[in-house]
Amino acid sequence: DAGITQSPRHKVTETGTPVTLRCHQTENHRYMYWYRQDPGHGLRLIHYSYGVKDTDKGEVSDGYSVSRSKTEDFLLTLESATSSQTSVYFCAISEAGEDYNEQFFGPGTRLTVL
Amino acid sequence: AQKITQTQPGMFVQEKEAVTLDCTYDTSDPSYGLFWYKQPSSGEMIFLIYQGSYDQQNATEGRYSLNFQKARKSANLVISASQLGDSAMYFCAMRERMDSSYKLIFGSGTRLLVRP
Numbered sequence: 001d002a003g004i005t006q007s008p009r010h011k012v013t014e015t016g017t018p019v020t021l022r023c024h025q026t027e028n029h030r031y032m033y034w035y036r037q038d039p040g041h042g043l044r045l046i047h048y049s050y051g052v053k054d055t056d057k058g059e060v061s062d063g064y065s066v067s068r069s070k071t072e073d074f075l076l077t078l079e080s081a082t083s084s085q086t087s088v089y090f091c092a093i094s095e096a097g098e099d100y101n102e103q104f105f106g107p108g109t110r111l112t113v114l
Numbered sequence: 115a116q117k118i119t120q121t122q123p124g125m126f127v128q129e130k131e132a133v134t135l136d137c138t139y140d141t142s143d144p145s146y147g148l149f150w151y152k153q154p155s156s157g158e159m160i161f162l163i164y165q166g167s168y169d170q171q172n173a174t175e176g177r178y179s180l181n182f183q184k185a186r187k188s189a190n191l192v193i194s195a196s197q198l199g200d201s202a203m204y205f206c207a208m209r210e211r212m213d214s215s216y217k218l219i220f221g222s223g224t225r226l227l228v229r230p
Contacts, residue, residue, distance in 0.1 A: 031215050042118075042205055042220030043159075050215045058217065090159060094216075102149075103218055105159035 003027055004106040006091050012112045019078040021109050023091030025071075031094045032074040033103070034058075034066060036087040043090060049074055081113045117141065118208050120221035127196045128229050134181070135191040135224045137206030147209035148189040149218065150180065154202040162204075165189055193226075201228045 003026030013019050023032060031050055035043040035058075045058030047066040055066050063085060065077045078085055091106040119138045127133035139148065150162040165173045165180045173180045181190040193200055203225050207218040 033217065040222050042207075042222050043218070044220070045217050048212070048215055048217060056213065056215075088157070092159075092218075102161050102164065104161070105151075108157050108159075 004091060004093055004104055006089075006106040006109045008109060009107065010110045012114065013081050014114050015082055016080050019081050019111065019113075021076040021089055021091075021111070023074040023076070023106055025074075025093050027093060027095075027104070028071060029093040029095050029104075030071075032068065033092040033094075034064075034074065034076045035090045035092065036060065036085075037090060037108075038087050046076065046089075081111075083113050085111065086113045087111060117210070117219050118206055118221035120206055120224050122224045123222075124225045124227070126227050126229055127193075127200075129198060130195055132192060132194045133196055133226065135193070135204050135206075135226065137189045137191065137221060139187050139189060139206075139208045141187075141208060141210065143211055145211075148180070148182070149207040149209070150178070150189075150191045151205045151207060152200075152202045153205065153223075154199075159205075163191070196228045198228050198230060201226060 005024045007022045033048045034046040037043045044060045046064050049055045049068040067075045089109045092103045094103045117140050146167045148165045152160045163173050163175045163178045165182045172182050177194045179192045203223045205223045206221040209216050
């Protein structure tokens with residue numbers, strides 16, 4: 001199994017509070033991704049990173065920011081959590097761009113915003 | 115417009131029988147990849163199989179095969195000899211080019227239940 005961990009695995013927070021989710025990899029892969037999973041939507045890309053300090057937005061980036069100061073860590077921050085951000089969040093990594101044939105996923109973080 | 119469509123929200127199959135999970139896609143990029151992932155009740159995403167748009171043969175991985183029909187833009191997953199442990203959500207995904215990388219676009223999934 002690819003070495004990807006996410007922390008915390010579960011979190012309950014209140015509307016308006018800041019939340020940071022961490023993704024840590026031991027594979028030295030260049031690309032890292034944050035997805036959210038909601039019923040009926042599959043997984044949707046929030047933000048991604050193609051290198052240290054290189055990040056860009058995905059399709060559902062509003063209300064989220066990311067940072068990548070080291071190859072192994074990719075942080076997802078909800079500056080002011082809302083109930084619509086209650087979801088399961090997955091981090092993923094991949095080795096290369098066009099030729100990759102697999103994205104490895106972390107175990108997920110279940111976030112509840114009350 | 116949806117780029118990945120899975121029209122079967124839920125399916126049943128008898129143990130030891132084969133089952134086909136449907137997936138259609140839409141893209142104008144001549145180079146793309148198609149993936150299937152399994153998500154059991156424990157929640158992790160497990161990679162099953164990959165098909166590249168230029169691959170001449172259908173991909174196979176053990177009991178999993180991908181019925182790739184390029185002209186029809188379909189990439190159906192076939193599971194042979196179903197087992198109880200195959201009960202899970204199954205997601206079809208397509209690799210799409212972004213400015214600096216590639217992303218996966220997921221379908222909404224099919225829940226498969228294997229009956230003993």
